[in-house]
Amino acid sequence: MMPIWTKSGKKHAVTLLKVQDCHVLKYVSKEESGGKTSKLLVGGKNSSPFYKSESTMEIFKEAGVPRKQKVTTFNVTDDAIIKPGTPLYAAHFRPGQFVDVTAKTIGKGFQGVMKRWGFKGQPASHGQTKTHRRPGAISTNKAAKVYRGKKMPGRMGNVYRTSLGLKVWRINTVHNIIYVNGSVPGHTNCLVKVRDSKLPTYKDCNKNPPFPTFFADGDEKLPEDLYDEEIFQFTDPSVTY
Amino acid sequence: DGKPDRFQPPPKPVIIDKLKQIEERRFLSPEFIPPRGRTDPLKFYIERKDMIQRRKVFNIPEFYVGSILAVTTADPCANDKANRFVGICIQRGGKGLGATFVLRNVIENQGVEICYELYNPRIQAIEVLKLEKRLDDNLMYLRDALPEYSTFDVNMKPVTRLDSEVPVNKLQVRMKPKPWSKRWERPKYNIKGIKFELPEKKMREAQKWSQPWLEFDMLREYDTSKIEEKIWKEVSEALKK
Numbered sequence A: 001m002m003p004i005w006t007k008s009g010k011k012h013a014v015t016l017l018k019v020q021d022c023h024v025l026k027y028v029s030k031e032e033s034g035g036k037t038s039k040l041l042v043g044g045k046n047s048s049p050f051y052k053s054e055s056t057m058e059i060f061k062e063a064g065v066p067r068k069q070k071v072t073t074f075n076v077t078d079d080a081i082i083k084p085g086t087p088l089y090a091a092h093f094r095p096g097q098f099v100d101v102t103a104k105t106i107g108k109g110f111q112g113v114m115k116r117w118g119f120k121g122q123p124a125s126h127g128q129t130k131t132h133r134r135p136g137a138i139s140t141n142k143a144a145k146v147y148r149g150k151k152m153p154g155r156m157g158n159v160y161r162t163s164l165g166l167k168v169w170r171i172n173t174v175h176n177i178i179y180v181n182g183s184v185p186g187h188t189n190c191l192v193k194v195r196d197s198k199l200p201t202y203k204d205c206n207k208n209p210p211f212p213t214f215f216a217d218g219d220e221k222l223p224e225d226l227y228d229e230e231i232f233q234f235t236d237p238s239v240t241y
Numbered sequence B: 001d002g003k004p005d006r007f008q009p010p011p012k013p014v015i016i017d018k019l020k021q022i023e024e025r026r027f028l029s030p031e032f033i034p035p036r037g038r039t040d041p042l043k044f045y046i047e048r049k050d051m052i053q054r055r056k057v058f059n060i061p062e063f064y065v066g067s068i069l070a071v072t073t074a075d076p077c078a079n080d081k082a083n084r085f086v087g088i089c090i091q092r093g094g095k096g097l098g099a100t101f102v103l104r105n106v107i108e109n110q111g112v113e114i115c116y117e118l119y120n121p122r123i124q125a126i127e128v129l130k131l132e133k134r135l136d137d138n139l140m141y142l143r144d145a146l147p148e149y150s151t152f153d154v155n156m157k158p159v160t161r162l163d164s165e166v167p168v169n170k171l172q173v174r175m176k177p178k179p180w181s182k183r184w185e186r187p188k189y190n191i192k193g194i195k196f197e198l199p200e201k202k203m204r205e206a207q208k209w210s211q212p213w214l215e216f217d218m219l220r221e222y223d224t225s226k227i228e229e230k231i232w233k234e235v236s237e238a239l240k241k
Helices: A054-063 A113-117 B018-023 B041-057 B200-209 B225-240
Strands: A002-005 A011-018 A022-028 A038-043 A071-076 A098-104 A109-111 A154-156 A160-172 A177-181 A193-196 A225-227 B068-074 B082-093 B100-107 B110-117 B123-130
Touching: A011 A160, A011 B041, A022 A054, A098 A177, A113 A154, B041 B225, B068 B100, B068 B110, B082 B110
Parallel strands: none
Antiparallel strands: A002 A011, A011 A177, A022 A038, A038 A071, A098 A160, A098 A193, A109 A154, A160 A177, A160 A225, B068 B082, B068 B123, B082 B100, B100 B110
């Protein structure tokens, strides 16, 4: 995470996400998948092909791509279908766009009710006998049972969670890095799924992104860094009022 | 001889430029050295590029904890839209773009400390009025010292030095009577710049909290010499361009 300053002098914290060897693996049509839209399987970081069975490696062989550590599905409209085997780059996103980021949260193991659900616990002194971090009462007298889904101690973390509506401030086309506002679930160097935001406020926010995706061998030559309009670039002189 | 020999040019004179010899002293700002951790070195490389870019446009001088600085920041609420503060640097923290330094001064019998970010674009100028080092890396004990040790003239003129070595001020500061904000006599702070006027018994009692095994702990060692060499080469070459 890094600080970033706007032209008015305000500071924002930014997470760096690297797009590492992403390829489109497979196209699944609407009838095949049984959903409302067709799907595209996309694979992430490269990894060794020797530790998986032949049946799982079939998808990668058909696409002509080394084995990927993570495979995710994206729901796509019919005009945005991409041929399997095309690489995907960070320039697929543009600064000023809003994005949802999904990842597995940091695993905390078996945790008590105060850390897991934010319960208040009991006071530290004034006569409390052996009760400082316990949940207290778990149900009422009339119910005569404990409801399903009662918040209790258990395993916390290592679950997929999404941060919604994060602004993209800057894109580095040489190293394929996306600068995303705020924090993102997951530990450092973990695998993450980045998708256009589904929030209703940002429905019409996409300012001419490359459609269906950014092709590296195309005619467009992008500069090394793409900045949002409001960002303070370090080539400018200091901010004055 | 009959045939003239090939013209031998006279040996070139070796010019020793004394000014250049002084500049040979290396100083790498501490925020360039990456902390020990599992972060990708690519992140530090990209952050360093941004820091070098900022340093090309805006001069950040060499200074240490204990030097007296004057910082002018852009302020929308001030009269001239600029704010000048003079103080002694008591602490330098943070790595990368978020590096900070704290300046302390006593103005009209009120102690004032301001924490500035080195790479904040609102900073218009940083001038070093007096460049010197002190016996400690952290001068937070000046809060509990007599106010005369923290007062500096706001209209001070910059002090020029001729020698290349940075002078170490071996000043031993006298403290206000206890209680202090922290127990500075304890060995964990390892302070050499205070003249303790406490009784012998208190000093011996403070040594009870010493942890003499810490200096032999090999897992705590972080040898930065090779990293510093690499980064110094990279930074000096980039700044010369």
